[in-house]
Amino acid sequence: MPTIRDVAKLAGVAPITVSRVINDSSYVKLDTRERVEAAIEELGYVPNMLGQSLRFKQTMTLAVIITDITNPFWTTVTRGVEDVAQEHGYLTILCNTDESENKQEQYLQMLLRRRIDGILLVSASNDAKPVELVKKQKIPLVLMDRNVENVDVDIVRSDTEEGAYKLTNHLLSLGHRKITMLAGPRDIFTSVDRTKGFCRAFEEVGIEISNEQIIWGEFTKEAGYLMAQQALQNDILPTALFAANNFVAVGALQALQEKDIRVPEQIAIVAVDDIPPAYTINPFLTVAKQPAREMGKQAAQLLLNRVEGTMDAPCQEIVLPVQMIIRASGGEKVLS
């Protein structure tokens, strides 16, 4: 592979002159520039960013770490990041942790070694260790979606507490009282947050929530299936289910279908996160939709501010509004 020196020799100039042509910095006579460009063309020279990065002390690369790459919600967030990153000339590296703290740790190491300019993290872990690892190296980091405990750090997330509150309120206003929450993992910020919104709505109307009403699980279809089955075994049959995310909703719907329980006639269901339209023949779930792409954009913007600007500015928490989409699955007004 040719180097800048090969080009220089062929063009009969010094390497630094080739560098000036590449970066369009400083003065180069038109005649010289053309000779250099011809040499670059002839040799098929591609500048080696390793050398550049070493000097410039920047790699023009950002990393996005997400927990599930097959989930379109996260890939849509990533698209938002890309939009902004590309605009600023940055390459985005996407890493997938599968919710494994171990894999996350491995990726962080790999990224730090590569002197990535900044990291966008959807943390697989609820504790501060990974964040502190990065902060210690003075690499800018912005959290997305999920907060972690006891750290001062930038974060962009959406207001799913409010979303959960509104969804629950919607069900309450339709007359539902026996609503079971099919929650996510107990130790993930967003999961707890959604449960809080659920509880807040009940508190406001002065109804006590029983223990049975909240079932903790995971953000997967399988968990949704199991949680729904459990909900249907409770002494008091619920008239509505609240799914902590779209996958949970799909699992729950499957469980209901297997028992020939009609939605929304016999049981209503609502969820946080929409199902991507590309997979739905007939969208009917009432959902609180998070602005995925916007989340990615804002997070990337915030990160780039840090990367290109100051690390000293105080940390920000940007909370984006969720969008209520009322469809059929919540059902009509019921009398309890």
Next chain:
Amino acid sequence: MPTIRDVAKLAGVAPITVSRVINDSSYVKLDTRERVEAAIEELGYVPNMLGQSLRFKQTMTLAVIITDITNPFWTTVTRGVEDVAQEHGYLTILCNTDESENKQEQYLQMLLRRRIDGILLVSASNDAKPVELVKKQKIPLVLMDRNVENVDVDIVRSDTEEGAYKLTNHLLSLGHRKITMLAGPRDIFTSVDRTKGFCRAFEEVGIEISNEQIIWGEFTKEAGYLMAQQALQNDILPTALFAANNFVAVGALQALQEKDIRVPEQIAIVAVDDIPPAYTINPFLTVAKQPAREMGKQAAQLLLNRVEGTMDAPCQEIVLPVQMIIRASGGEKVLS
């Protein structure tokens, strides 16, 4: 950020000794190693791969270029790549082109500059230019899924021609004769390939295919919706539809639902590619499923063989079998 020299100074050794500790190469006395490790710990030293890559002439990084990051098929392929890459200590960079040749070209440039060790490409373009650009730089490249014209290059793809053939055969054996193919783009390899399989099945039973029977479009839900509408306007109403992929199928199903046409009673439908189970309450599409993860694994393996081995070995074409999954959407036997 501390460098290897800072560590060396603190440990009272030469930089090269620190290097030896990091890479566990050559001899280092236990006592010295411990002193160095303590210094690394104290300073929070993270080796700078830019320097290493410059010397080693390798970045331990692979890139995957896909055309749609929000499509779980591609992200599953990527997961397969990751599995293998991580096993071998490589980081994977994921790039998303949105089917834009322009974006693809940009990404290739960015990757070449970063001296990526190898590239896995799902080409947004049907011509050989991007492949030749990479080959010229002697960077190993393996195509996935889609072939391109007139280049000798490694490729791993699945046998969707055979899949399409089998699906069509399935419909034919159930008695369908008026089958309309909702095809993908005219200039994408896999799209043409599937259409060929469709035609082959008809040829084998000696039935001529009319022009109306193949509608070209795109691999999207929207296109599927429009193509299905068009199919229903034809003089001879089809008794079955063949969707070129899962998104097309969903769009077609929506069009059918809007016209109150029941599937499979009134019209049967089959598709290449399954709908990810996480989104389906009730899987009922008869499909030919591609081994996405396996495709990624094999492609990554082939690429790594090139990266770590020889570039001289002749190019390979690995064709993976597709899996027929017969469900309800193909319907029962009909008499025409």
Next chain:
DNA sequence: GCATATCATGATACGCGTACCATAAATGTG
């Protein structure tokens, strides 16, 4: 006890591109 093999460490140079300083030619100014 001396030659040889092994262990342990370091000095120097290099991979690639560029910052910094130096030099020289071209141009402008009075």
Next chain:
DNA sequence: CACATTTATGGTACGCGTATCATGATATGC
């Protein structure tokens, strides 16, 4: 025409980690 300014180009060193060669310290063999 003398001097200042702008334009144009190059030499050297550096960013960080390591290959190569060299050197010295131990250990092994006979």
